[in-house]
Amino acid sequence: MKKKGLLLTVFTALLVLLTGCDSLAVLNPKGPVAKTQSDVIIFSMIVMAVVLLVVYVLYIYMLTKYRASKAAPDYEPPHEEGSKWMEITWTIIPVIIVVILSVVTIRSTNAVETTPVGYEDQKPLIIYASSSDWKWHFSYPEEGVETVNYVNIPTNRPVQFRLYSFGPITSFWVPQLGGQKYAMSDMVTKLNLVAEHEGSFVGKNSNFSGKGFAHMDFEVLAMSPKGYTDWVNEVKQTAPALTEAEFDSLLEADHLGRKSYSSTHLTFRPAPEGANGGHNHGSSDADSHNEADKEMDHSKMDHSKMDNMDHSKMDHSEMDMDNKENDHAQHGN
Amino acid sequence: MKWDEFFVTGEPMIYGAMASIVLVSLAILVGLTYFKKWGYLWREWLTTVDHKKIGIMYILSALVMLFRGGVDALMMRTQLAGPDMKFLDAQHYNEVFTTHGIIMILFMAMPFIIGLMNVVIPLQIGARDVAFPRLNAVSFWLFFSGAMLFNISFVIGGSPDAGWTAYFPLASLELSPTVGNNFYSIALQIAGIGTLMTGVNFIVTILKMRAPGMKLMRMPMFTWSVLITCVIIVFAFPVLTVALALMMFDRMFGAQFFTMANGGMDMLWANLFWVWGHPEVYIVVLPAFGIYSEIISTFSRKNLYGYKSMVISMVAISLLSFLVWAHHFYTMGHGAMVNGFFSVTTMAIAIPTGVKIFNWLFTLHKGRIQFTTPMLYSLAFIPIFTIGGVTGVMLAMASADYQYHNTMFLVAHFHYVLIPGTVFAVIAGMYYWFPKLFGFRLNERLGKLAFWLIAICFNVTFLPLFFLGLKGMTRRMYTYSASTGFGPLNLLATIGSIGLAIGFAVLVYSIYWSFRYEPRDTTSDPWDARTLEWATHSPVPEYNFAVTPNVKSLDAFWFWKKDKQPLFEDKIEEIHMPNNNGQPFVLGVIFFFFGFFMIFSWWTPAIISGIAIVVMLAVRSFERDHGRHISVKEINKTEQQLRGDKA
Numbered sequence: 016m017k018k019k020g021l022l023l024t025v026f027t028a029l030l031v032l033l034t035g036c037d038s039l040a041v042l043n044p045k046g047p048v049a050k051t052q053s054d055v056i057i058f059s060m061i062v063m064a065v066v067l068l069v070v071y072v073l074y075i076y077m078l079t080k081y082r083a084s085k086a087a088p089d090y091e092p093p094h095e096e097g098s099k100w101m102e103i104t105w106t107i108i109p110v111i112i113v114v115i116l117s118v119v120t121i122r123s124t125n126a127v128e129t130t131p132v133g134y135e136d137q138k139p140l141i142i143y144a145s146s147s148d149w150k151w152h153f154s155y156p157e158e159g160v161e162t163v164n165y166v167n168i169p170t171n172r173p174v175q176f177r178l179y180s181f182g183p184i185t186s187f188w189v190p191q192l193g194g195q196k197y198a199m200s201d202m203v204t205k206l207n208l209v210a211e212h213e214g215s216f217v218g219k220n221s222n223f224s225g226k227g228f229a230h231m232d233f234e235v236l237a238m239s240p241k242g243y244t245d246w247v248n249e250v251k252q253t254a255p256a257l258t259e260a261e262f263d264s265l266l267e268a269d270h271l272g273r274k275s276y277s278s279t280h281l282t283f284r285p286a287p288e289g290a291n292g293g294h295n296h297g298s299s300d301a302d303s304h305n306e307a308d309k310e311m312d313h314s315k316m317d318h319s320k321m322d323n324m325d326h327s328k329m330d331h332s333e334m335d336m337d338n339k340e341n342d343h344a345q346h347g348n
Numbered sequence: 349m350k351w352d353e354f355f356v357t358g359e360p361m362i363y364g365a366m367a368s369i370v371l372v373s374l375a376i377l378v379g380l381t382y383f384k385k386w387g388y389l390w391r392e393w394l395t396t397v398d399h400k401k402i403g404i405m406y407i408l409s410a411l412v413m414l415f416r417g418g419v420d421a422l423m424m425r426t427q428l429a430g431p432d433m434k435f436l437d438a439q440h441y442n443e444v445f446t447t448h449g450i451i452m453i454l455f456m457a458m459p460f461i462i463g464l465m466n467v468v469i470p471l472q473i474g475a476r477d478v479a480f481p482r483l484n485a486v487s488f489w490l491f492f493s494g495a496m497l498f499n500i501s502f503v504i505g506g507s508p509d510a511g512w513t514a515y516f517p518l519a520s521l522e523l524s525p526t527v528g529n530n531f532y533s534i535a536l537q538i539a540g541i542g543t544l545m546t547g548v549n550f551i552v553t554i555l556k557m558r559a560p561g562m563k564l565m566r567m568p569m570f571t572w573s574v575l576i577t578c579v580i581i582v583f584a585f586p587v588l589t590v591a592l593a594l595m596m597f598d599r600m601f602g603a604q605f606f607t608m609a610n611g612g613m614d615m616l617w618a619n620l621f622w623v624w625g626h627p628e629v630y631i632v633v634l635p636a637f638g639i640y641s642e643i644i645s646t647f648s649r650k651n652l653y654g655y656k657s658m659v660i661s662m663v664a665i666s667l668l669s670f671l672v673w674a675h676h677f678y679t680m681g682h683g684a685m686v687n688g689f690f691s692v693t694t695m696a697i698a699i700p701t702g703v704k705i706f707n708w709l710f711t712l713h714k715g716r717i718q719f720t721t722p723m724l725y726s727l728a729f730i731p732i733f734t735i736g737g738v739t740g741v742m743l744a745m746a747s748a749d750y751q752y753h754n755t756m757f758l759v760a761h762f763h764y765v766l767i768p769g770t771v772f773a774v775i776a777g778m779y780y781w782f783p784k785l786f787g788f789r790l791n792e793r794l795g796k797l798a799f800w801l802i803a804i805c806f807n808v809t810f811l812p813l814f815f816l817g818l819k820g821m822t823r824r825m826y827t828y829s830a831s832t833g834f835g836p837l838n839l840l841a842t843i844g845s846i847g848l849a850i851g852f853a854v855l856v857y858s859i860y861w862s863f864r865y866e867p868r869d870t871t872s873d874p875w876d877a878r879t880l881e882w883a884t885h886s887p888v889p890e891y892n893f894a895v896t897p898n899v900k901s902l903d904a905f906w907f908w909k910k911d912k913q914p915l916f917e918d919k920i921e922e923i924h925m926p927n928n929n930g931q932p933f934v935l936g937v938i939f940f941f942f943g944f945f946m947i948f949s950w951w952t953p954a955i956i957s958g959i960a961i962v963v964m965l966a967v968r969s970f971e972r973d974h975g976r977h978i979s980v981k982e983i984n985k986t987e988q989q990l991r992g993d994k995a
Contacts, residue, residue: 038819038833039815039818039819040818040819040820041751041752041817041818041819041820042818051747052748052750053751055745055747055748056748056751059741059742059745059748063738063739063741063742066734067734070709070731070734071731071734073706074709074731077709077712077713077715077717078712081712081713081714081715081717082719083716083717083718083719086716090716091716092648092649092650092715092716093650094650094651095650095651095653095714096651096654096655097655097656097657097707097710098654101654101710102654102703102706102707105702105703105706106657106703109698109699109702110699112698113692113695113696113698113699113741116695116741116745117688117691117692117695119745120688120691120692120744120745120746120748121684121688121691121692123747123748124684124687124688124691124746124747125684125688127747127750128683128684182517182518182523182608183515183517183523184515184614184618186679186753186754188754188822190751190820193750193751194679194747194748194750194751194753195679195750195751195753195754196679196680196681197679197680197681199615199680200517200614201608201612201613201614202681204680205681217820219822220822221753221754221822222515222754223442223510223515223518223754223824225442225509225510225518226438226439226442227438228438228824228826229438229825229827229828
């Protein structure tokens with residue numbers, strides 16, 4: 016019968032899932048964030064498998080027992096309004112399940128939004144990851160190096176990716192290190208990851224961003240702290256500095272291979288955060304402005320160029336949202 | 349604008365499509381002239397205000413759109429069948445997945461549901477027509493002109509290519525300079541106005557035109573589901589209207605609501621879109637729940653289990669549907685607090701939905717289950733939709749969603765919800781109510797063959813996508829390399845999609861076959877059903893019921909059959925009916941041209957047709973049309989004829 020077949024498929028599928036995790040990147044974590052997420056996923060799968068099982072058992076029972084071909088020729092089904100207690104039962108049990116899942120969700124969401132447990136003491140390595148059609152730029156402000164389409168990180172040290180975009184919304188995703196976050200043109204979002212194993216991981220943009228979207232992936236190479244320092248020094252000594260003209264040509268190109276530079280674009284093209292953010296939501300600092308003088312502000316902007324790459328020149332205060340996020344991070348610490 | 353910019357050029361497939369569009373249009377024109385059917389078409393269809401005929405036109409359009417959207421799907425699956433396929437290039441693929449999404453949701457699922465609403469609701473509540481019959485025709489013609497406008501985009505001007513979500517700034521003039529996304533903002537706007545009016549029309553119809561004695565808690569479950577759906581429409585669609593208008597200002601008039609420069613905010617679009625977009629999911633799913641309730645109850649020969657909790661669940665779902673929109677972009681960086689809130693509201697929807705599933709299961713309990721084609725779809729819905737439901741709960745968990753978001757896992761989930769949740773329902777509904785409209789059933793053998801093909805191949809197509817998602821395959825990729833390891837599962841999905849296509853072909857063939865050969869059913873109640881629509885003749889006379897029924901209980905028709913509880917107690921009286929009118933059709937045509945000129949920014953003709961629309965509305969405002977009366981004599985004659993046919 017088809018229903019049993021379906022049941023079998025689901026269980027085989029689950030079996031494949033739980034045993035063959037290696038080929039499923041999401042369930043093959045290499046860092047604490049992805050590990051938390053993988054645990055949540057497997058936990059929710061088990062709970063949901065139980066729910067499915069209950070529904071399927073009832074379903075098969077009803078369909079085999081009460082088919083017309085099995086009924087007596089004069090059998091007339093009874094009139095049933097329903098049963099208060101039965102209906103309360105299948106309201107309460109889902110409520111309990113949802114409460115359990117909610118607790119798990121809120122705890123784990125808090126966990127993955129902050130620096131992973133055990134790494135709070137370390138100063139995170141800050142890397143600005145910005146996307147442009149259809150490449151990724153990685154700027155290391157502390158080291159003063161910049162790369163295109165690959166990013167090297169030390170293992171066992173928290174890395175804070177600060178994400179933004181020079182074009183459409185993209186989503187920065189390294190499945191084996193942890194779930195994704197959007198990169199947008201008018202604000203900076205933050206993603207905290209840690210790699211606990213050395214190795215090369217696939218990173219990609221998961222949010223559709225136009226023609227070149229399918230090829231917008233990059234390599235994350237997690238290396239030993241020493242290897243990382245060596246690499247930084249090597250780039251600093253051998254790679255050319257990133258000039259504004261060179262950076263503009265990078266933004267122009269559709270696709271690029273890997274590139275390395277011994278300076279970052281942040282110096283002449285700062286990220287849309289703080290005073291360079293794309294919006295003002297009325298936060299209280301000195302340079303905030305109310306609706307009325309917003310217009311004036313706009314008039315100061317360089318309309319003639321209409322160059323979307325020029326947010327950085329806009330003078331707006333940091334977004335509310337961003338502030339809140341910072342707060343969360345601080346509470347977490 | 350040059351001609352080669354006006355027409356889409358450079359693709360042999362597109363030229364083929366153009367040629368076939370021209371040929372089919374010519375064939376229709378020649379056929380209508382040859383068989384002298386122009387008058388018939390105008391009198392019986394283009395000018396009709398009869399809810400049954402409007403419903404049929406909605407369903408026919410939906411079937412055509414199902415074909416269009418299905419071809420899009422097959423093209424995508426072909427391109428993804430193996431690594432580095434060269435069937436479609438990136439641009440073409442992007443257009444295809446965009447139109448697939450929009451057409452399937454807005455021009456297939458919605459009109460199919462609205463078509464069934466049109467056909468069934470007035471009959472189910474014992475009314476003669478909807479509250480505003482001419483407005484109903486306007487709704488249809490606006491939907492139709494929006495749909496046509498959207499569909500010509502693939503040969504004229506180019507289709508939208510920023511996804512059905514049209515996220516800014518990708519859909520902005522800067523990054524998407526062709527007219528493609530103008531089609532999006534204008535065609536959806538026109539169709540959306542039609543939908544909004546349908547919502548208003550059916551709320552009034554259900555609240556004000558029920559047969560005497562049919563209290564709210566005596567309404568059939570499908571009527572309940574439609575009432576709740578229409579309330580959602582009335583609250584959700586204005587948001588789309590505003591969002592699309594802002595999009596139009598951005599793209600055509602240099603406004604900066606969602607752009608990257610000058611303080612525009614791309615996140616605002618995403619919020620507006622999903623404030624409409626999530627309730628939209630329930631707009632197409634709730635009526636499906638209603639359809640399943642009717643069918644499961646009929647073919648179990650039992651009343652619906654837990655009627656009250658069914659109603660309460662739907663109301664709860666409709667309220668919650670407005671509180672979950674941000675789960676479509678947990679990854680936008682709103683932090684753990686906001687995501688936690690939306691996770692909880694989203695998971696809470698599983699509770700009323702679970703209640704409904706168990707109520708359906710217990711309707712089957714102690715029943716006498718007959719496996720007819722509509723029942724097979726309804727029964728297949730339960731296990732398949734439950735997979736969609738539980739994966740939905742998994743996606744609702746924000747921390748985990750960071751790993752599912754934008755992947756094939758999500759694609760698999762929403763197909764597991766929308767295909768059994770909506771497509772199976774409208775097919776089941778079509779099979780179930782078909783004899784009411786046409787006086788014969790659709791062939792059961794072909795119907796069951798189509799069902800098994802569709803149900804099995806659906807799972808072959810979409811189950812692999814869950815695993816592809818966990819492997820890290822994102823949605824909307826037009827190609828992938830062999831080293832990703834995505835190949836085998838994608839091939840399996842493509843094979844499934846071919847089976848699915850064959851299943852739908854058999855379904856369409858079964859309609860054709862049944863029209864020609866299926867024996868005519870002489871009863872008005874072929875399924876031994878429970879609700880009022882089965883109390884009148886099949887096919888239904890234009891006035892629906894010669895005598896308005898007096899409803900004394902839920903499932904009044906059933907108790908009339910079983911316990912001889914009186915139903916038609918009054919005498920035949922003169923019936924007041926609305927007149928046919930050509931204005932809605934003309935208005936639709938003008939809207940089509942208005943939209944077209946707007947899309948191409950041809951202002952002079954756009955202004956002229958805009959004025960024409962205002963003139964049409966003014967004409968209607970000053971018109972006096974009190975409808976017409978059908979005399980008792982005429983009713984008696986029709987009734988005798990309809991009864992006589994049975995002998």
